[in-house]
Amino acid sequence: MRHGPGWTPRPSFMAEVAEFTSRTEWATEWLYSDARDLLASRAQLLVWLDYPRPLVMFRVLRRTVRRRARREVLWNGNVEPPLRTAFTDADHIVRWAWRTHSKWLSLVEGAAARHPQLTIVRLRSPRAADEWLSGAFAEATR
Numbered sequence: 768m769r770h771g772p773g774w775t776p777r778p779s780f781m782a783e784v785a786e787f788t789s790r791t792e793w794a795t796e797w798l799y800s801d802a803r804d805l806l807a808s809r810a811q812l813l814v815w816l817d818y819p820r821p822l823v824m825f826r827v828l829r830r831t832v833r834r835r836a837r838r839e840v841l842w843n844g845n846v847e848p849p850l851r852t853a854f855t856d857a858d859h860i861v862r863w864a865w866r867t868h869s870k871w872l873s874l875v876e877g878a879a880a881r882h883p884q885l886t887i888v889r890l891r892s893p894r895a896a897d898e899w900l901s902g903a904f905a906e907a908t909r
Contacts, residue, residue: 768842769799781805807878807885815875815889816896820868827864 771777784802787793788809797806797813807813833839835847853859879887890896 769802770843770845772843772845774845803874803878804881807882810882810885813875813878813885813887814899815871815887817871817889817891818893819891820865822893823864823868824861827861831860 769776769780780799781801784795784805787795788806795806797803831847832850834841835850838846840846848856848859853861856862875887875889879885888899890899
């Protein structure tokens with residue numbers, strides 16, 4: 768987890784990423800810019816859920832509203848901020864999701880160029896993800 772209490776960055780985050788990825792097998796998100804290159808250098812496979820922006824935004828909004836309405840405690844005591852802050856905070860998760868959606872193509876292409884060992888699977892819909900997972904797990908159990 769990158770964030771500590773009050774959504775502050777945890778100083779130990781990168782050391783924990785390095786330790787975690789030194790294991791034989793691991794899986795994680797590729798979310799934080801400071802960890803992406805380390806993750807890509809140690810990974811064999813990057814599964815990119817390249818879903819359409821309307822679907823992504825619907826899911827982000829639904830999850831954010833649900834978490835806020837229920838006052839769900841996330842990690843390290845953090846909760847979603849009031850929904851009105853989406854209008855005032857440039858890094859509110861809703862605004863961040865909108866702003867970064869179009870950046871993933873260049874980020875993934877850059878990682879592929881820098882890390883030739885990295886196999887990239889680009890899945891453009893939940894159905895494609897389900898089909899890929901069904902096939903991947905079927906292969907793994909043979």
